[in-house]
Amino acid sequence: MNQEKTTVLEHRVFQGDYRLLRVAAPIIGPQVKPGQFVHLRVPRLEQAVLRRPFSVFKADEEGLSILYATVGMGTEVLNSVESGEVIDLMGPLGTGFPTLGKDKTLPVLVAGGYGNAALYLQAKNLPIKGGAFFGGRTAQDILCVGEFEALGWDVRVTTDDGSLGTKGLVTAALDPWLAEQDLDAVELFSCGPNPMLKAVGDRALEKGFTAWLSMDRNMACGVGACLTCVIKRKTEAGWEWARCCKDGPVFNAEEILWED
Amino acid sequence: MRVKIGSLEMKNPVTVASGTFGYGPEYADYIDLDRLGAVTVKGISVEPHVGNQTPRTFETASGMLNAIGLPGPGAQGFIDKYIPFFAEYSVPLIVNIWGKTVEDYGAVTEILGSQERVGALEVNVSCPNVKEGGALYGTNVDLFRTVVDEVRAKTETPIIIKLAPNVADIKRFAKAAEECGADGLAVMNSYPAMAIDIETRKPELANRTGGLSGPAIKPIAVKLVWEAAQAVDIPIIGMGGIYTPEDALEFIVAGATGVAVGTANFTDPSSALRVIDGIETWLAEHHVRSVNDLVGTVRA
Numbered sequence: 053m054n055q056e057k058t059t060v061l062e063h064r065v066f067q068g069d070y071r072l073l074r075v076a077a078p079i080i081g082p083q084v085k086p087g088q089f090v091h092l093r094v095p096r097l098e099q100a101v102l103r104r105p106f107s108v109f110k111a112d113e114e115g116l117s118i119l120y121a122t123v124g125m126g127t128e129v130l131n132s133v134e135s136g137e138v139i140d141l142m143g144p145l146g147t148g149f150p151t152l153g154k155d156k157t158l159p160v161l162v163a164g165g166y167g168n169a170a171l172y173l174q175a176k177n178l179p180i181k182g183g184a185f186f187g188g189r190t191a192q193d194i195l196c197v198g199e200f201e202a203l204g205w206d207v208r209v210t211t212d213d214g215s216l217g218t219k220g221l222v223t224a225a226l227d228p229w230l231a232e233q234d235l236d237a238v239e240l241f242s243c244g245p246n247p248m249l250k251a252v253g254d255r256a257l258e259k260g261f262t263a264w265l266s267m268d269r270n271m272a273c274g275v276g277a278c279l280t281c282v283i284k285r286k287t288e289a290g291w292e293w294a295r296c297c298k299d300g301p302v303f304n305a306e307e308i309l310w311e312d
Numbered sequence: 313m314r315v316k317i318g319s320l321e322m323k324n325p326v327t328v329a330s331g332t333f334g335y336g337p338e339y340a341d342y343i344d345l346d347r348l349g350a351v352t353v354k355g356i357s358v359e360p361h362v363g364n365q366t367p368r369t370f371e372t373a374s375g376m377l378n379a380i381g382l383p384g385p386g387a388q389g390f391i392d393k394y395i396p397f398f399a400e401y402s403v404p405l406i407v408n409i410w411g412k413t414v415e416d417y418g419a420v421t422e423i424l425g426s427q428e429r430v431g432a433l434e435v436n437v438s439c440p441n442v443k444e445g446g447a448l449y450g451t452n453v454d455l456f457r458t459v460v461d462e463v464r465a466k467t468e469t470p471i472i473i474k475l476a477p478n479v480a481d482i483k484r485f486a487k488a489a490e491e492c493g494a495d496g497l498a499v500m501n502s503y504p505a506m507a508i509d510i511e512t513r514k515p516e517l518a519n520r521t522g523g524l525s526g527p528a529i530k531p532i533a534v535k536l537v538w539e540a541a542q543a544v545d546i547p548i549i550g551m552g553g554i555y556t557p558e559d560a561l562e563f564i565v566a567g568a569t570g571v572a573v574g575t576a577n578f579t580d581p582s583s584a585l586r587v588i589d590g591i592e593t594w595l596a597e598h599h600v601r602s603v604n605d606l607v608g609t610v611r612a
């Protein structure tokens with residue numbers, strides 16, 4: 053975990069609402085593990101006291117990249133950053149995805165939105181490639197299908213409007229597929245909007261397979277100090293708070309106590 | 313750069329604000345804790361406490377709201393989990409404490425005040441985010457005295473009373489704390505505040521209201537430090553939106569002996585170290601021998 057002044061190498065529209073930002077980060081880059089994130093200080097956003105968390109898309113010895121959607125003030129200002137500019141990063145942060153369990157032979161990825169970016173390193177590192185399920189509102193939201201296929205994943209796409217792949221939610225494709233698999237062999241890794249994570253988590257508990265979910269919570273410090281980003285984690289006595297920035301963002305579906 | 317708060321010696325006037333720096337280990341990868349004048353940890357009560365529901369923070373213009381609600385491991389939990397961590401450091405440790413009742417304040421003081429590693433107790437009588445006690449002890453001067461008396465009776469360790477900003481006359485509270493035997497004051501806690509989402513018409517925080525911190529409150533904090541400093545002889549730790557050495561120096565000129573860096577840790581974990589280095593440079597450039605010579609030198 054470090055703080056590093058990184059230099060922007062590349063910044064461009066990636067697809068639809070998403071932009072790719074690649075920075076030279078020789079300190080943080082080599083340390084990144086799948087599912088970890090960086091905490092980014094948006095340049096020229098002096099009136100904002102908080103950094104913005106982004107999952108690492110790709111990372112290597114020289115640097116790292118993120119894929120981000122423009123959703124508010126911070127990401128809007130980030131749009132204007134140009135090559136050669138300096139961005140202050142903290143990272144890599146959080147506890148990411150575990151490697152494939154010893155008795156597991158069928159890894160499954162389930163992603164929505166920037167979840168595709170968050171799962172890329174995991175998809176690359178997993179020793180076996182299985183099924184990958186990507187969901188989004190429209191074709192524009194489905195990122196990196198070709199890249200995952202090139203790694204050897206069997207990619208299935210669903211969109212709410214049917215503009216790409218099967219029409220419907222990601223579970224519409226996932227459920228029939230899972231019904232044909234040996235669930236003891238399945239280990240699922242997921243990142244995306246909360247309703248998607250909950251739907252995946254519920255299935256894991258019902259059907260008894262292992263699932264790891266990367267949780268998105270608003271963050272302030274990003275290092276476990278402020279207790280902003282907490283979720284309820286089951287304990288023998290009931291529940292306790294767990295910090296998404298430090299104990300997570302990735303949790304076993306069994307651990308999570310969903311609210312309402 | 314040395315300053316003293318009662319018998320607590322700090323090698324420089326800069327600490328971190330309670331609740332913005334965890335319990336110590338969280339930022340240890342980012343800065344050398346031993347460079348700080350002191351580490352001040354998140355509020356601890358006698359029993360473990362769960363705190364508020366989420367969302368607990370919300371960013372605002374030049375600041376943020378928080379309503380964390382003082383979750384924590386309790387006094388014994390803190391000792392077991394975090395005191396061993398500080399054995400590896402020489403930095404003075406200030407533990408922020410709070411209670412729901414006067415007895416709670418006494419009990420947590422007894423447990424933590426007797427810990428050798430604890431250099432001072434900072435007594436939070438001003439948390440805007442817990443229903444019981446909290447803000448009430450900070451805004452009613454009679455209740456305020458009962459808490460300070462109780463804490464003082466239970467320990468010889470220096471006690472620093474953290475004042476509420478939302479009182480009509482902070483001088484009364486500052487004086488009361490001094491009369492009850494406090495070694496120092498901390499000014500200020502975050503300011504009670506609120507933000508609402510106009511589309512859902514719901515408050516942005518689960519607790520509905522929270523405390524405002526960051527640069528937005530700095531001028532309020534400077535004024536409160538200035539007022540409190542005129543009322544008492546005990547040292548004050550000033551805080552509220554300190555980001556730069558110049559911010560810190562402004563508090564010192566207003567009357568603060570020490571300063572705490574809070575929300576700025578979130579923006580940049582190296583903020584406190586930059587403040588320390590910058591104060592040192594400024595003092596040298598202005599031929600001020602000791603930071604103590606600058607305290608309260610604001611001109612009429």
Ligand SMILES: Cc1cc2nc3c(=O)[nH]c(=O)nc-3n(C[C@H](O)[C@H](O)[C@H](O)COP(=O)(O)OP(=O)(O)OC[C@H]3O[C@@H](n4cnc5c(N)ncnc54)[C@H](O)[C@@H]3O)c2cc1C
Pocket residue numbers: 089102103104105106107108118119120121122123124125126127128166169170267268269270271301371
């Ligand atoms: C672990 C983690 C990984 C993430 N990875 C990515 C990613 O790879 N790509 C991507 O596009 N987005 C990602 N996000 C979401 C991203 O952090 C937000 O979209 C971003 O903070 C929005 O900032 P803003 O100033 O534009 O929005 P505003 O709404 O103006 O932000 C106001 C405040 O809310 C916070 N906030 C707003 N939306 C979110 C959100 N969805 N999650 C967390 N905090 C939020 C901001 O950080 C800021 O403090 C991730 C979030 C988390 C927690």
Ligand SMILES: Cc1cc2nc3c(=O)[nH]c(=O)nc-3n(C[C@H](O)[C@H](O)[C@H](O)COP(=O)(O)O)c2cc1C
Pocket residue numbers: 278329330331332354355369378380382408436439474500501502524525526527529551552553554572573574575576
């Ligand atoms: C997230 C957060 C948590 C806090 N928790 C505590 C706490 O536990 N006890 C306390 O006395 N003050 C707490 N505070 C108040 C700070 O210590 C400080 O008084 C206030 O934030 C003003 O300083 P700043 O503007 O530099 O942050 C907290 C502030 C924030 C932002």
Ligand code: FES
Pocket residue numbers: 270271272273274275276277278279280281282295296297298
């Ligand atoms: S964001 Fe501060 S504890 Fe997670």
